[in-house]
Amino acid sequence: MTGVLTLSNGQSFKGEWHGDAKEIQGEVVFYTGMTGYEEVVTDPSYKSQIIVFSYPLIGQYGVQTKHIQSKKIQAAGIIVAELYEGPIEKGAMTLASFAEGAGVPILSGVDTRSIIQNVREAGTMQSHLSPDEPLPDVWKPIQTQFFTAEQQDQEITQLGDGQLHIGLVDFHYKSSILEELLKRNCKVSILPYTIPTGKLDALQVDGLLFSNGPGDPAALKAFFSVYRDWAERYPSFGICLGHQVLASAFGANTAKLPYGHRGANHPVTNIKTGRVSMSSQNHSYVVDESSLEQTPLSVLYTNVNDGSVEGLYHPSLPVTTVQFHPEAAPGPAEHLELFDQFISTIQQKKKVKIHA
Ligand SMILES: NC(=O)CC[C@H](N)C(=O)O
DSSP: OEEEEEETTSOEEEEEEESSOOOEEEEEEEEOOSSOHHHHHHOGGGTTEEEEEOSSEEOTTOBOGGGOSSSSOOSSEEEOSEEOOOOOOTTOBOHHHHHHHHTOOEEESOOHHHHHHHHHHHOSEEEEEESSOOOOSSOOOOOOOOOOSSOOOOOOEEEOOOSEEEEEEESSOOHHHHHHHHHTTEEEEEEETTOOHHHHHHHTOSEEEEOOOSSOGGGGGGGHHHHHHHHHHSOEEEETHHHHHHHHHTTOOEEEEEEEEEEEEEEEEETTTOOEEEEEEEEEEEEOGGGGGGSSOEEEEEETTTOOEEEEEOSSSSEEEESSOTTOSSSOGGGTHHHHHHHHHHHHHHHHHHHO
16 A cells, blocks of 8 residues: 655655554654664654654564563654565564554655655654545644643552662653663662652652653753752753753753754764764754853763754762763663763762761
8 A cells, every 4th residue: 555754845755555554643753873773663752753764774673572662662653765574583573563563654665865855954844644645734733742740640660679779750761771770780760750759758769860751841841940959969860851851950941953863873072081972862852052051050962963962960969961862772882881870979979978
């Protein structure tokens, strides 16, 4: 069956339609990594987006549950130049059957380069993906708000039984972030982002990790003063949305990039050491550097390509944030050391506390 992607700038692209899904609308974004489609489509930060993969062949190693980042496919749609449909390793399933089971359409055989050129020129835009359905009269606005200020009826889940107790502030975390903490022998409490401060304090965590997540960080505005209070009292590490939220909590502003950074080879410079390293990225929003003047935070990393802010630190508190993804799932593993640094900062602080 044929399907068609129509961008809100009027350009349309025909391809082969896979699955039973009907018409969907979503923001088109593109991912430039050569591998990692299993992690990408299940990463909650891609919630409701239609992902175009720039690498020309996708699906070549199937899908294995050990790589997936959440319970389901989070992307609204998947667009590839060529879809590999098998044979695949025993125990894996094809990307097509994984997506079909999740009700997520794949459009293959599409000129992905041209779609990406459009997005690079016009910016990320709303799009319509359907099996030859007529275009809608009214385009839905791009969904950017994924959080509500109401108290969520979410349990606190505890995993691991290590000495260090980390609170993972859950903005729809990737499972590999949790795994990095568990690998380092931490006890982890997964905290609803709306957890009341009294309840958090009662848990007596040693540090907080503010997770990745979908959409606009401004959607969490109602909590910024609460998160600032937490970060001033607990060693804190923010990843991607967590970085944006912590920066905002300390008074910074965020802005939307024209087409975002999504890939596995984004070079960043550590301002303190001058070292350039490769990072995995997936974001649309960035911290506005000029707004940092109104905060106590300083820049730790910048993006080599466009100079945007890629990480922050607090000069006197154990607070570090990164816009990129140190958990490297998928992507280069050279920033895994940031988890070690987070843990050792907490350990040092605990030692001081014990000997004080
Ligand atoms: N990976 C993330 O946490 C993404 C953060 C945010 N949703 C953005 O697009 O900028």
